[in-house]
Amino acid sequence: MKPCIPFDRKDCCPKDLFSSCEPAIRTVREEILVLLAGGWCSLLDISKSVGIPEKDAQEHLEHLRRSLRGKGGLIVSPPECLSCGFVFEKRDRIGRPGKCPRCRGTHISSPRFRVDSRSIPGGLHEKT
């Protein structure tokens, strides 16, 4: 790891979320955490912002959900059927459901995700 250069600090710690300033070694999963700590994101938002396919974003979220369990966790806004209002509350998978079990409609909103930044104590570079 490179040493932290003080005059670079304000440029490379944009969100004040990290105690370290090594953006180059930040992983995709950390990028996603930063996004989610900043507000609600859909899989599409994540895929666009981080530059990965939605399918990959989904896999990262599955992993984050497991690793954040008990620390505030991944907060999921469940998808909803846009035809009848059915809410897909209890789901094991994170992706968007194919069709509504109640009306069989396929107009279903994307689930959205966020993370409470307090569930990332000491920043993401603290390895446990």
Ligand SMILES: [Zn+2]
């Ligand atoms: Zn429906």
